[in-house]
Amino acid sequence: MSTTGKVIKCKAAVLWGLKQPFSIEEVEVAPPKAYEVRIKILATGICRTDDHVISGAMTTKFPVIVGHEASGIVESIGEGVTTVKPGDKVIPLFLPQCGKCSSCINPNGNFCAKADATGKGVLSDGTTRFTCKGQPIYHFMNTSTFSEYTVVDETSVAKINAAAPLEKVCLIGCGFSTGYGAAMNTAKVTPGSTCVVFGLGAVGLSVIMGCKLAGASRIIGIDLNKDKFDKAKSVGATECISPKDYTKPINEVLSEMTDNSVGYTFEVVGSLETMIDALASCHMSYGTSVVVGVPPSSKMLTYDPMLLFTGRTWKGCVFGGWKSRDDIPKLVSDFMAKKFDLDQLITHVLPFDKINEGFDLLNKGESIRSVLLM
Known part of the structure; x- marks a missing residue:
């Protein structure tokens, strides 16, 4: 029928x-009005x-x-x-x-x-x-x-x-589209470059996949959860590190690891602190840092404008x-x-x-x- x-x-x-579990309920879904579409959902992430x-x-x-x-x-x-x-x-x-x-x-x-x-x-x-x-x-x-x-x-x-x-x-x-597009469209990662991805969830892994397809020669994954490192390497990361293993700021660690050659960084956590870390970690003259993680609502970001003055590019990215x-x-x-x-x-x-x-x-x-x- x-x-x-x-x-x-x-x-x-x-x-x-707020802060409640999902409740499976019977709901009524009205028919679509003009210029609307009603969809039977079969899979959702x-x-x-x-x-x-x-x-x-x-x-x-x-x-x-x-x-x-x-x-x-x-x-x-x-x-x-x-x-x-x-x-x-x-x-x-x-x-x-x-x-x-x-x-x-x-x-x-x-x-x-x-x-x-x-x-x-x-x-x-x-x-x-x-x-x-x-x-x-x-x-x-x-x-x-x-x-x-x-x-x-x-x-x-x-x-x-x-x-x-x-x-x-x-x-x-x-x-997938958000992370993959952040590398391919927003950053426009170049062949032979060094990329750093902060946050190794599904979107961060998709960034890595995009960096690899774009021809990056070195892709460093960063996460506090080391259990994610094997998966990150399987999709294209060349190495992974945890900030907890270092006493120095992560931008200094990355500069030493790469001989100061990080061309692209991607913040895929949604943390204000990590956004600044990612910006500081790309090269001061030609680096590009992309904000991919959703920032928390009603929060303001404070950073040293010298991070941009020297030549870095800071970009936002919605849906890749x-x-x-x-x-x-x-x-x-x-x-x-x-x-x-x-x-x-x-x-x-x-x-x-x-x-x-x-x-x-x-x-x-x-x-x-x-x-x-x-």
Whole structure:
């Protein structure tokens, strides 16, 4: 029986408040309105950004359905939708591409004006499509993929190769694309260069994969958790170190290790202190440092401007610099052509109702990427 135009009741993981576990609830998902798409989510990854909502490091409204790294199939479309149809395999996009704002029009920009950067938690018309126990539930980053069904604006969905394995390419919805693009697009790593990656989670490992493909000759991984070193080396790191093993500042350690030749550094932790360390660690005259980790909300950064005055470049990076609707289908095609391997990033595959277990693995440092199957 067709569900088009009808409210769908399904399972979703609802966060009712700060620092609470996910609660698996029955929610009602309204049909898509004009220029909206309702998606049946089949696989969704657990990303550190989702955990920032739980901890309060990222601002949003409660109750909320988070999740933003996923893949699924279009269930129905609203009036005026032309780029996808029911049955299409798709990736929902936490970073939309409206094609009309100044960022979308400029070839060097990708931070679309329609992105939910302030945590307003609603779709374009100012309302939500989720209800639970008689009350509205807020959206997260235009996606809300911790639900069996979700509704997104047409600008927040990309049609992908019909043969793509959804349980793998869901990572292209955030983690892999963010790190890989930071190296390839934002830093534009050059062959023979030396790169340093601070933070060896899924995004940091994806940075390493991008640096390797770009031809970097030396890639140094940095993390406090040495259990991540073997995995980092398996995807391309030439060596790994922990700051805990040194008494000197990490930038001095790296300068000595590399004969002062670090061309690129990547901060993939989301720590203000690490951002300064990463900036100080690239070469004072020609180094480029890229901020990849999501900074904590409402925090200000203080640093010595001499770090920039001498010639360093400091860059920010959202979603790897990709123009989401244009580039995500291409990245899926590259995966299908075996240009990179997503299996290296997936350490756990869990049923959806084990979502709290997945976040425990993340917070204990025991997983790289856990994928939830609906």
